[in-house]
Amino acid sequence: xxxxxxxxxxxxxxxxxxxxxxxxxxxxxxxxxxxxxxxxxxxxxxxxxxxxxxxxxxxxxxxxxxxxxxxxxxxxxxxxxxxxxxxxxxxxxxxxxxxxxxxxxxxxxxxxxxxxxxxxxxxxxxxxxxxxxxxxxxxxxxxxxxxxxxxxxxxxxxxxxxxxxxxxxxxxxxxxxxxxxxxx
Numbered sequence: 595x596x597x598x599x600x601x602x603x604x605x606x607x608x609x610x611x612x613x614x615x616x617x618x619x620x621x622x623x624x625x626x627x628x629x630x631x632x633x634x635x636x637x638x639x640x641x642x643x644x645x646x647x648x649x650x651x652x653x654x655x656x657x658x659x660x661x662x663x664x665x666x667x668x669x670x671x672x673x674x675x676x677x678x679x680x681x682x683x684x685x686x687x688x689x690x691x692x693x694x695x696x697x698x699x700x701x702x703x704x705x706x707x708x709x710x711x712x713x714x715x716x717x718x719x720x721x722x723x724x725x726x727x728x729x730x731x732x733x734x735x736x737x738x739x740x741x742x743x744x745x746x747x748x749x750x751x752x753x754x755x756x757x758x759x760x761x762x763x764x765x766x767x768x769x770x771x772x773x774x775x776x777x778x
Contacts, residue, residue, distance in 0.1 A: 615639035625700035633702035643705035710769040714762030
């Protein structure tokens with residue numbers, strides 16, 4: 595994405611490239627709170643500008659849940675099968691026209707000159723049975739608007755082009771351009 599945006603003056607560094615540090619727990623009430631806390635934590639620990647993401651699924655019929663609890667909706671962090679089973683059980687009697695949902699990604703950039711938080715959303719619906727084996731999390735039960743397949747049936751390239759995280763990162767480009775200009 596940096597190359598496509600002609601931001602070649604920025605060098606991408608991962609957590610594996612900096613000394614280990616204790617990561618901030620995700621205790622925020624919103625995706626934005628969690629992304630910003632993680633970006634501040636990374637910036638403070640490394641001294642480098644830091645981009646962090648928090649993402650999950652918001653289901654309209656569940657008043658926006660699982661939301662920030664998406665990864666641990668069924669009780670154990672990262673148990674995708676249990677999370678999907680619980681979600682489908684909760685929506686069992688919900689008619690198709692009320693199964694709207696959106697994947698949400700909040701991306702935060704923190705650097706010496708300031709901070710920016712953006713939000714990308716990918717609207718769709720929750721289907722009744724999992725389909726596809728690509729992706730992760732709720733992808734097998736999320737059918738994006740405008741598609742006949744689930745997110746788990748999209749190629750990684752197709753998904754990156756339209757996903758919530760891709761949308762959020764594109765919204766972050768102006769701040770990354772400002773950062774790149776400062777680095778010159």
